[in-house]
Amino acid sequence: MIDLYTWPTPNGQKVHIMLEEVGLPYKVIPINIGKGDQFDPEFLKISPNNKMPAIVDQDGPDGKPIAMFESGAILMYLAEKTGKFMPQEPRAKYDVIQWLMFQMASVGPMLGQAHHFRGYAPEQIQYAIDRYTNEAGRIYGVVDRRLADHEYVAGDYSIADMAIWPWFALRERQGQSFDDFTHVGRWFEQIKTRPAVTKGMEILQDQRRQGAPSEEERKILFGQEQYARR
Numbered sequence: 001m002i003d004l005y006t007w008p009t010p011n012g013q014k015v016h017i018m019l020e021e022v023g024l025p026y027k028v029i030p031i032n033i034g035k036g037d038q039f040d041p042e043f044l045k046i047s048p049n050n051k052m053p054a055i056v057d058q059d060g061p062d063g064k065p066i067a068m069f070e071s072g073a074i075l076m077y078l079a080e081k082t083g084k085f086m087p088q089e090p091r092a093k094y095d096v097i098q099w100l101m102f103q104m105a106s107v108g109p110m111l112g113q114a115h116h117f118r119g120y121a122p123e124q125i126q127y128a129i130d131r132y133t134n135e136a137g138r139i140y141g142v143v144d145r146r147l148a149d150h151e152y153v154a155g156d157y158s159i160a161d162m163a164i165w166p167w168f169a170l171r172e173r174q175g176q177s178f179d180d181f182t183h184v185g186r187w188f189e190q191i192k193t194r195p196a197v198t199k200g201m202e203i204l205q206d207q208r209r210q211g212a213p214s215e216e217e218r219k220i221l222f223g224q225e226q227y228a229r230r
Contacts, residue, residue, distance in 0.1 A: 001025050001026065001027060001058045001059070002019065002024055002025065002026040002027070002055050002056070002057050002058070003026070003027050003029055003055060003056040003058070004016075004019065004026045004027065004028050004029060004053065004055055005029045005031050005043060005046065005047065005052055005053060005054040005055065005056075006028065006029070006030070006031060006052050006053040006054075006203070006204065007030060007031050007032060007033050007052050007053075007204060008201075008203060008204045008205055008207070008208050009033075009052075010108070010111075010166035010167045010169070010170065011051075011052070011053060011071045011108065011166075012052055012053045012071075012203075012204075013166040013200055013201055013203075014071055014075065014162050014163045014165070014166050015053045015055070015071055015074050015075065015078075016199075016200035016201070016203045017162045017165070017166070017196055017197050017200035017201070018074075018075055018078050018079075018085070018159060018162050018200075019078070019200070020195075020196035020197075020199045020200045021084070021085060021162070021194075021196040021200075022078060022082040022084050022085070024078070024081075024082065026055075028203060028204065030204055030207060031043060031052040031053075031054075032207070033052065033220070033221065034209055034213060034217040034220060034221065035217075035220070036220045036225055038050045038051065038052060039225065039228075039230060041230075044230060045067075046067045046069065047067075047069035048069070049069060049070075050230070051069065051070075053069075053071055053074065054067065054068060054069040054074075055067070055068050055074055055077075056068075057077075057081070061081075070104075071104075071163070072100050072101070072103070072104040072163065075100065075159040075162065075163060076097075076100070076159065078159075079158075079159050085157065085158045085159045085162070086158055086159055087155065087156070087158075092154075092155050095154045095155060096154040096155070096158045096159060096160050098154075099146075099153045099154045099160035099163075099164075100159055100160045100163050102142075102160075103160065103163040103164045103167070104163070106139055106142075107139055107163075107164055107167050108167060110132060110135045110136060110139055111132075111136050111139065111167050111170070111174050113128075113132040113135075114132040114133055114135070114136045114173070114174040114175065115170065115173050115174065116132075116222075117129050117132055118132070118133065118173060118174070118175060119173055120212075120213065120218075120221075120222065122218070132174075133174065133175040136174040136175060136176055137175070137176060137180070140168075140171075140176050140180070140181045140184055141181065143164065143168075143181070143183075143184055143187075144181040144182070144183045144184045145183075147183035147184060147186070147187045148183045151187075151190075152187065153187075157191070161187075161191060165188065165191050165197070166201070168184065168188055169188075169201075
């Protein structure tokens with residue numbers, strides 16, 4: 001059994017999708033980031049960077065529980081545990097890994113900044129809005145060029161696709177449209193039809209906040225609570 005500590009954000013959803021794809025049994029433990037669950041001392045023992053998702057696999061590699069944080073590392077761990085969605089042949093394996101690292105280093109951080117300055121920042125800073133909207137468009141272009149002659153991002157459907165896909169589901173918040181990236185649009189719709197993707201995206205959706213964050217949530221997500229020493 002895998003304990004899944006998560007919330008319905010793109011980083012959580014990529015792990016939801018993987019767990020559904022591989023069919024491992026798991027238990028969802030909500031980490032409501034708007035209420036500050038990520039700062040709970042018990043959660044920090046599992047995820048010292050106070051970020052979700054995290055997992056505890058009760059049946060780790062040596063038969064003992066193992067805790068994992070960082071969504072990309074979790075995807076690699078689950079792929080190696082199950083032998084699925086990451087090839088063993090070195091050339092193909094590292095193709096998947098490099099696109100996974102691209103998601104971790106560029107897609108997530110830059111699109112996350114676009115979300116923040118376009119939708120969450122307390123004041124509209126046009127320089128920041130333009131910078132991250134333009135960078136989001138550049139990133140979409142990188143993926144679009146790749147998909148012009150590849151069905152999936154790295155060979156067959158893999159953890160690289162699972163990592164990128166949930167972020168592109170929020171394209172409107174990033175100021176992007178598939179009208180400008182037709183190969184990405186084709187790929188997105190193709191993956192959207194997978195049953196595991198549908199199920200993974202449904203996890204905790206009924207608990208997701210509607211509308212803008214409250215002032216208290218802003219303090220927790222972006223202010224004093226986020227930067228307090230623990």
